[in-house]
Amino acid sequence: MKCPAAVVRTAKAPFMIEQIDVPEPADGEVLVRIAGVGICHTDIASRDGLLGAPFPSVFGHEGAGVVEQVGRAVTRVTPGDHVVLAPASDGLCEQCQIGAPMYCDRFNELNLQTRPDTRSARLTDGGRAFLKYFGQSSFAHFALANERNTVKVRRDVPLKILGPLGCGIQTGAGTVMNGLKPAPGSSIAILGAGPVGLAAILGAAVCGCATIIAVDRVDSRLELARGIGATHGINTENEPDLAKAIRAIVPRGVNSIVDSAGVSTLIGAAVGALAIRGRLGLVAVPPTVDRKLEMPWFSILNNGQRVEGFVEGNSIPDIFIPQMIDLYAQRRFPFDKLISVYPFEAINEAVEDQRQGKATKVVLETGA
Ligand SMILES: [Zn+2]
Ligand SMILES: [Zn+2]
Numbered sequence: 001m002k003c004p005a006a007v008v009r010t011a012k013a014p015f016m017i018e019q020i021d022v023p024e025p026a027d028g029e030v031l032v033r034i035a036g037v038g039i040c041h042t043d044i045a046s047r048d049g050l051l052g053a054p055f056p057s058v059f060g061h062e063g064a065g066v067v068e069q070v071g072r073a074v075t076r077v078t079p080g081d082h083v084v085l086a087p088a089s090d091g092l093c094e095q096c097q098i099g100a101p102m103y104c105d106r107f108n109e110l111n112l113q114t115r116p117d118t119r120s121a122r123l124t125d126g127g128r129a130f131l132k133y134f135g136q137s138s139f140a141h142f143a144l145a146n147e148r149n150t151v152k153v154r155r156d157v158p159l160k161i162l163g164p165l166g167c168g169i170q171t172g173a174g175t176v177m178n179g180l181k182p183a184p185g186s187s188i189a190i191l192g193a194g195p196v197g198l199a200a201i202l203g204a205a206v207c208g209c210a211t212i213i214a215v216d217r218v219d220s221r222l223e224l225a226r227g228i229g230a231t232h233g234i235n236t237e238n239e240p241d242l243a244k245a246i247r248a249i250v251p252r253g254v255n256s257i258v259d260s261a262g263v264s265t266l267i268g269a270a271v272g273a274l275a276i277r278g279r280l281g282l283v284a285v286p287p288t289v290d291r292k293l294e295m296p297w298f299s300i301l302n303n304g305q306r307v308e309g310f311v312e313g314n315s316i317p318d319i320f321i322p323q324m325i326d327l328y329a330q331r332r333f334p335f336d337k338l339i340s341v342y343p344f345e346a347i348n349e350a351v352e353d354q355r356q357g358k359a360t361k362v363v364l365e366t367g368a
Contacts, residue, residue, distance in 0.1 A: 001031065003368075005121065005140030006347050007129050009056045011049025015139065015347045020058065020121035020129060022142050025071035030145045032083060036160030036341070036363045037138045038062030039354055040168050041285075042112075046133065052114040056129040058121065061087065061111070062163035063138025065368075067150070074147045082159050083150040086166045086317030087111050088135025091148055102312035110135060119144060138163070139347065141368045151321045157329055160365050161339050164195070165321050167312065168361060169335050172199025172260060174313015174320055175281050176207060180256045184208030187254040189246055190230070191270055192261030193221035195361040196283060198228060198338050200258045203313075205229030206332060211250055215242065215261075215270070218357065228337055236266065243272030253278060260284050264293055271296060277304045283313075339363050 001022045006015035025031045037060050046053040053059070063085040067077045077083060088111050089096050089104035096104050109115045110132075117132040131137040135149040153162060172195070182188055188209045190197045193216035204212045205228070213232045214225035222233030232249050239245040246254055253275030259267050262284030274280060286293075295307060313320070327333035340359035342350040350362040 001142055003141035004344070005058045005129070006060070007056055007058055007123065008047050011055060012047070015047070015351070017345055017347070019124050020140065022121050022131070022140070022144055023119065025069055025144060027072045028074060028147050029071040030067055030074055030077055030147055030150050031069040032063065032065040032085065032143045032145050032150070033068045033368050034063050034065040034138050034141055034143055034366050035368065036064055036163050036365045038164035038168060039347075039351060039362045039364065040164075042167070043139070044351060046112065051112045053112055053133065054116045054130050056123070056127065057113070057133060058129050058131055058137040058140055059133050060137055060139030060143070061085070061134030062167045063136050063143050064159050064163035064166070065143070066159070068142065076147050077150050077152055081152050082155050084153050084162050084166045084321050085134070085136040085138055085143065085145050086149045086151050086321065087312060088146055088149045099316055100314070101317070102315060107311070139364070141344070141366045149317070151317050153322060153325055154329070157325055160341070161336055161363050162325065163363060164339065164361055165324050165335070166317065168195045169199040169324065170315050170317065170320060171283060171313045172196040173203035173206070173324060173333070174315040175258055175283050175310040176200050176203030176256075178314040178320060179308070179310045180258070180279055180281050182207050182209050182256045185210045186256065187211035187213070187250045187275070188256040188258065189213040189215055189254045189270060189273065191215045191257065191259045191266055192284065193218070193225045194260060195338055197258070197260035198225060198360065199335065200260060200283070201225055201229050202333055202335060206327060211254070213246060213249060213254065215266070221357070224337070224360065228334060242266065242269035246270065246273035250275075255279070257281065258283060262286060264291065268294060271299075274303075274305055279306045279308065282307065282309045341365050343367070
């Protein structure tokens with residue numbers, strides 16, 4: 001199968017649209033015609049060589065499309081099905097077996113390709129580009145996915161925008177809906193109003209939080225947050241004391257905090273506004289893997305507070321992605337307000353617009 005793909009030949013190189021030759025699906029594999037694919041921060045970190053992926057590679061891990069062809073022994077989907085592609089997991093390890101596939105023992109190996117899968121596409125110059133990034137490599141018109149990471153979805157919603165539900169949106173909304181599970185009427189503060197933070201706000205609204213405080217340093221993002229359910233916005237440029245600003249809204253402190261900003265000083269400041277028995281959910285990746293976070297030891301002990309990390313919003317994609325789509329169809333989860341659609345060929349421009357904040361969450365449409 002020949003098709004255009006965004007190939008990255010070396011670390012930090014721009015995406016190059018090239019014709020690739022995708023192999024036929026083998027046992028347990030599914031060939032998906034990509035309708036739209038989101039761009040996530042992790043794609044860019046991998047492109048820049050920070051996460052150990054091999055080169056040349058085809059990245060992309062928020063794909064949505066139509067099943068074109070299935071390999072032998074595939075029973076979950078058939079040609080014509082609409083699917084969202086979720087992160088890969090092996091289905092065999094202890095975490096997969098107890099329903100926590102996003103903590104799969106082989107998560108990094110299968111998704112970030114730290115031990116690259118041998119599946120690769122042939123390039124026109126005779127070279128090869130690795131496929132199977134997040135079990136899909138969906139920056140292409142066709143993606144070779146694993147049966148296990150295809151999630152069949154309903155057909156009466158616009159397929160091309162659904163891809164981000166497989167990672168970015170699932171990460172933010174799932175942290176709240178599957179992870180923190182705030183009580184109806186409770187209060188929550190979301191640090192960072194980028195795509196993941198905004199998705200956390202959507203999740204908080206679904207959970208019935210009465211007070212949803214968006215925290216960011218850009219007014220336009222706070223405005224977008226208000227438009228999708230935030231009841232308050234705090235601009236940290238104007239409010240040097242974040243804990244005080246939060247307590248001005250919720251004097252007893254907030255029941256939950258989600259960090260999607262990844263700034264240690266911001267987390268440290270927000271923790272001062274965590275209520276008794278409040279929970280802090282860490283979602284953003286720290287600037288380096290060995291970075292330490294300083295925590296108020298006595299306060300956490302004495303107030304029974306919790307600090308917890310979340311990967312992909314503790315989601316079981318097979319369950320959670322269809323749930324988000326049902327809520328979207330009922331207009332209770334308007335994640336489409338975060339999305340800007342670009343043509344696939346404009347991938348480098350889209351990455352730059354997302355970086356500059358001109359677009360919140362980009363989806364590339366293939367027109368396929
Ligand atoms: Zn596993
Ligand atoms: Zn992602």
